[in-house]
């Protein structure tokens with residue numbers, strides 16, 4: 519009975535891990551490109567320069583419409599993130615205005631404020647978008663594949679940004695644009711254009727580069743502690759590995775005299 523349950527569980531787990539398994543049922547019609555990111559895989563981590571470039575793209579191309587309501591400016595200096603030096607982080611915050619409920623007025627943002635919501639109609643908050651679009655939209659399905667290749671959310675965001683086919687449609691007073699990552703018409707116009715900004719680190723600002731950088735940045739906003747979480751996991755695996763070896767040796771030592779006695783007994787009986 520127990521064995522059957524175990525077998526069933528194994529089959530279910532395998533179905534989840536297979537690319538075309540359970541994930542197929544919930545797949546959307548869009549095409550998502552399997553971009554590579556530095557933070558994929560059990561040992562992956564964020565690339566600080568990429569997060570800084572992504573922040574630059576967000577600031578220049580997205581912040582006018584999309585907020586990041588869960589991200590405080592001071593976290594831009596946290597280890598494992600874009601790691602802006604504190605003075606740069608302060609200067610960055612000061613480029614934004616936030617509503618102060620006590621003063622009942624707008625004021626310049628400081629380190630403890632969060633990215634404001636520009637309240638552009640229909641534009642969702644992007645703080646958790648990389649997680650919200652994970653898995654079901656991604657190219658990898660679920661289970662083990664996600665562990666190896668990432669959750670698919672950043673791939674989806676980058677694909678969305680470069681997914682415009684150029685087809686436009688004017689309907690009921692609004693413009694719609696065909697997006698092949700979404701697999702349908704969307705109300706967001708294309709926003710990335712080659713060389714629209716100069717990267718501080720000299721990386722060429724191609725459309726795809728900017729899309730990947732801002733997608734990586736949005737992965738960080740959704741999962742700011744990925745680096746330390748993976749480090750802790752790795753430390754855990756190493757400690758458990760050492761413990762396993764020690765226990766194995768202890769076990770051997772503990773039973774050694776009894777084994778020796780048993781061997782001697784067998785030998786005596788044979789003789």
Ligand code: HEC
Pocket residue numbers: 575576579580581582583584638639640641642644647651675678679700703704705706707709710732
């Ligand atoms: C002019 C305003 C505007 C700008 C600028 C803009 N967006 Fe959007 N965005 C929208 C609107 C409106 C929607 C909702 C589109 C829809 O679902 O039809 C949207 C939707 C999205 C979605 C959700 C897609 C989904 O699966 O539902 C993502 C992701 C996104 N934007 C990312 C970005 C990023 C990243 C940038 C900057 C590189 C950006 N947007 C710049 C207006 C904007």
